[in-house]
Amino acid sequence: MTPHIKLFSPGPVEVSPKTLAAFSRPMIGHRGSEFKALYAGIQPQLQTLFGTKQPVFLSTSSAWGVMEAAIRNLVHTRVLCCMQGAFSDKWLDVSKRCGKEADALQVEWGDYTHPEALHEKLATGAYDTVTLIHNETSTGVMNPLADVCAVVRKHPGVLLVVDTVSSFSAVPIAMDELGIDVLLTGSQKALALPPGLALFAVSEKAFARAAQTKDRGYYFDFLEFKKNQEGNMTPSTPSIGHIYALQSKLEDIFHEGLEARYARHASTNALVHTWVKENGFDFFAPEGFRSKTLTCIANTRNVDVAAWIGRVKKQHGFVFDGGYGKLKGKAFRISNMGDETEETMSSMLAATTRCLE
Numbered sequence: 001m002t003p004h005i006k007l008f009s010p011g012p013v014e015v016s017p018k019t020l021a022a023f024s025r026p027m028i029g030h031r032g033s034e035f036k037a038l039y040a041g042i043q044p045q046l047q048t049l050f051g052t053k054q055p056v057f058l059s060t061s062s063a064w065g066v067m068e069a070a071i072r073n074l075v076h077t078r079v080l081c082c083m084q085g086a087f088s089d090k091w092l093d094v095s096k097r098c099g100k101e102a103d104a105l106q107v108e109w110g111d112y113t114h115p116e117a118l119h120e121k122l123a124t125g126a127y128d129t130v131t132l133i134h135n136e137t138s139t140g141v142m143n144p145l146a147d148v149c150a151v152v153r154k155h156p157g158v159l160l161v162v163d164t165v166s167s168f169s170a171v172p173i174a175m176d177e178l179g180i181d182v183l184l185t186g187s188q189k190a191l192a193l194p195p196g197l198a199l200f201a202v203s204e205k206a207f208a209r210a211a212q213t214k215d216r217g218y219y220f221d222f223l224e225f226k227k228n229q230e231g232n233m234t235p236s237t238p239s240i241g242h243i244y245a246l247q248s249k250l251e252d253i254f255h256e257g258l259e260a261r262y263a264r265h266a267s268t269n270a271l272v273h274t275w276v277k278e279n280g281f282d283f284f285a286p287e288g289f290r291s292k293t294l295t296c297i298a299n300t301r302n303v304d305v306a307a308w309i310g311r312v313k314k315q316h317g318f319v320f321d322g323g324y325g326k327l328k329g330k331a332f333r334i335s336n337m338g339d340e341t342e343e344t345m346s347s348m349l350a351a352t353t354r355c356l357e
């Protein structure tokens with residue numbers, strides 16, 4: 001077996017032994033009473049985390065499954081994709097591949113979505129859907145979610161789809177209050193579960209739109225999820241191991257307490273920020289828009305990042321990320337998502353410093 005290398009890269013992140021034990025529990029039938037009790041049992045906690053009264057659905061897919069589902073279920077006329085990094089940029093391509101009319105509201109990588117620019121675009125009346133990545137994992141930019149939501153709310157015919165894959169449960173996100181129409185997240189980043197599950201909720205407005213949409217298919221049909229949820233089931237056989245792992249993780253989250261969880265992410269993130277300044281690097285994201293769950297660091301010292309990561313891996317048994325896509329070598333990313341504490345982050349940062357030269 002390969003040795004255990006601890007992941008400080010922003011996804012997948014380290015999964016705890018408790019979660020892994022839950023993940024590997026013996027199987028149960030997915031139409032039986034035991035499964036229904038499992039699924040119904042986690043709903044209230046999921047709804048609290050989502051900030052919604054709507055049911056929370058579980059999709060056996062990675063997050064992109066639900067991202068594509070949102071496009072297929074909701075877009076009738078034209079979708080506007082807020083774009084500022086690898087994940088948000090890709091949504092334009094995905095929308096077009098689904099046969100939809102789609103436009104980019106593009107800013108430079110490292111910038112955020114400017115609410116005024118979004119308002120101007122929506123005022124044309126051309127769009128019925130907007131896609132937004134809350135926390136752009138490739139650049140470490142956290143978008144001003146409340147301001148973006150306020151803009152979209154001024155355009156009642158427009159539905160807002162928000163991806164929170166790398167921010168969910170690390171900062172408060174109130175779906176109903178903000179008027180988000182589809183809120184989605186994946187398992188392997190902020191939630192620190194194994195990859196392969198996506199979670200999402202859909203507003204009444206978005207269900208109504210979906211009901212008018214032809215060719216929604218089956219696997220990702222929002223109305224199929226809704227119908228099955230009424231019986232505490234999923235449309236097709238879900239990854240049951242993931243649902244046990246999620247149940248275990250929810251237990252952890254609510255045992256820690258939401259406020260304490262948010263505070264822990266803020267303090268571990270602050271440790272990375274201090275490290276960046278002390279070591280003469282700079283942030284890739286502008287002040288005020290920096291992610292709380294990962295830090296994207298501009299390689300202003302021109303370090304050979306790949307070699308550095310290699311030394312850290314060999315000498316200390318963990319890895320961080322050497323830059324996503326076109327940022328490879330120019331920036332690197334350190335994650336503080338999931339279960340990391342001030343103690344684990346401090347020892348990670350100290351080891352990273354020791355391997356720097």
Ligand SMILES: *Cc1c(COP(=O)(O)O)cnc(C)c1O
Binds near residue numbers: 064137
């Ligand atoms: C990782 C990531 C995705 C893609 O997730 P998959 O699980 O690979 O589908 C989407 N959005 C954001 C913000 C991400 O960080």
